[in-house]
Amino acid sequence: MAPIGQLASPENHPATSQNPNMSDHIPKSSTLFEQQYYPPGFFKKVVAELIATYMLVFVTAGSAALAASDEHRVSKLGAWIAGGLIITVMIYAVGHISGAHMNPAVTLAFAAVRHFPWEQVPIYAVAQLAGSISASFTLSVLLHPIKQLGTTSPSGSEIQALISEIIMTFSMEFIASAVATDTKAVGELAGIAVGSAVCITSIFAGWISMNPERTIGPAITNAYYKGIWVYIVGPVIGALLGSWSYSFIRVSDNPIQAVSPPSFAFQASLNQERRQWTTYLQGPSGFSLKFLYTDQ
Template sequence: MGIGRRALAEAIGTYFLVLIGPGAAMVNAYSDGAVTHPGVALAFAFVVLAMIYALGHISGAHINPAVTLAFWSVRRFPGRDVAPYVAAQCAGAVAASFTMGAVVGPVGGFGATVPAVSVGGAFAVEWLLSFVLMLVIVAVATDERVAPGFAGIAVGLTVGFCAMAGGPLTGASMNPARSLGPAVAGGIWDAHWIYWVAPITAMLVAVRTYEFLRPAGSEADPSRSVPLGVEGPISPVGR
């Protein structure tokens, strides 16, 4: 499948991630707390699960620049496709934030991720949450011993419990595009660098950690040219 269609799928997936996730936080503010914090966390979990099952077989459902970069860093995603994926993810996120702003107005800070703890504490929280998310993603995507068909559930639940625990502290972004959309729409850039540096570095470490934990000989050569998504190889592949 051509890169244009796969990038469009990434834009659509990230659009709905931000529309439903940060969007739920905006609706919560608009409705005086009707959604609740657990409701917002579940919104993130459910939309990630849905996008993986809807688009995973098309683009891999990375819907996160840090995931794309992590797969590329261990030769599991072609370098030529990184820029189109990241651009599409960021564009989808920004479009979603402006959509929500047009519907409910600039409430809830557009669901922006802003530290409620110290900068160092926020970096640590985002780093650890991003690490465990990528650890789960690389396990379900690359290890043949993991039962097939459960990627959406595993990744969705991980996003959900991370949002439940880390949301009040940092927004539990784990995703540069998810943070970029509300920042652009609302002009809220407080400690924004954390939401790029922490997820990217954590996921680069997480993907290598799982490669180290994996028993020798448990998979094919990781240098194979088939790009990976959350559910495993993206196939068929073409330009």
Template structure:
């Protein structure tokens, strides 16, 4: 038997290689796990090479590309870009976190028998948005709101082809968070449903005006890249302020996904049109107003990629497929 071949088989037997391929095939649907497994495997094999210098140039070369090809070739189309899947999953997770925080403050209100006031509710919403902007902004743009996604797409800052996936992910995240919050805090999902506290006209207009202001601010922060990391705090503060001024009239939704999740779980769609139409129209109007008023000198953009506008004050490049 060839000595070099024996050393290779001893250091990295074929059975071990097959085992890793099976594991990667089973976990291919989670890009985060796949990436970390590939990196760990690459580090391990490079360590084997250092421990066995006699393997020389005939040693088996193992890197991430080889294992990615094994997994993707069996389960996904060749050359498929997994970045959109990561972005959609990030939006679902972000909306889940946001809605679970809302469920948490409502559950706390029930536990403390109504001692949590509107200020605490608004603070929870604002702080949640700050955390999500910094955590998910570099990944998906941290929209976590169908109205924001639609407004970005309407003005060319987000591809329309991905809008349905973002919106669906946001709604699913809200549904899951509502169900989990119901189970954890042992509260009725009806308590999380947003309904007008006055009349529908007042609720519609206050939701419209609040989302108009928020989207105008977001568009300004996205355009002014010099704002940088302060944008997360600015957006969070604006959300908290908007909840304070809308809460007494509409319950402070500002987000179709936030209202649809509890409505679907409780199957209570009374006046749901207010919380779907007002934020979407308000966001579109806010983005339109900014584009009408902004200085016309546009920053340089690459012609080779579209952009995914986000709440972190900058855009994320998206490779064209």
């Protein structure tokens, strides 16, 4: 008997010693895991998510910084509209590639309702964080000497800010879940729907985040962390509640209604009736009335 340390070597394994190439055909669990959760195009999705988050933070934090420093250049209303428009633009730009989450709370919420793999959540979150920090440092160079580069902090109490973040993020994620995950909703309007939701909530609630990366990047660049937990916990809770709520109320798919419009369903039913009557009227003697029933 060979020593235990030699049992794993190809020379002492009878199957692999007879056919050295046989091991190449044995699927490895790690390879199967990578193919299932990290397909070849996954790296492109991560890069797309990084770029989309970069553009989101660059526009939202940049417009907020300009509005705070000089409202004659960018008004508050203009900054809020810009935030919604950049979301709309990026959804149409990379939504078909990465999903255009641009928000770890959204990624987590989609995973919670099984619309996104849990194994990809950390990598998406890292890409989003990298995009946020990169955009914030870019703004610090371009907008110098402006110091407060779009940082978010509670204007009132932290509890008030937390409730506001939960409600506004809930609204955004509820709409995103409807247009992005439900086949009955009009998916082509996802960008307009989500972007409009962000515009409306921003105009109503003012300087809100609804996105941890919208806060974390500028906070790191400015070393300003007052109430930062509000803008991490609030969006996560709101996004989870939004996705769960829509998953609860959404109507389950009906294959017949989903695939066939009413006119086609009626025609299919009529043709089936014709075939049944043809079979019934054709007697054992060979006499047939099939000529009376012809499918169009």
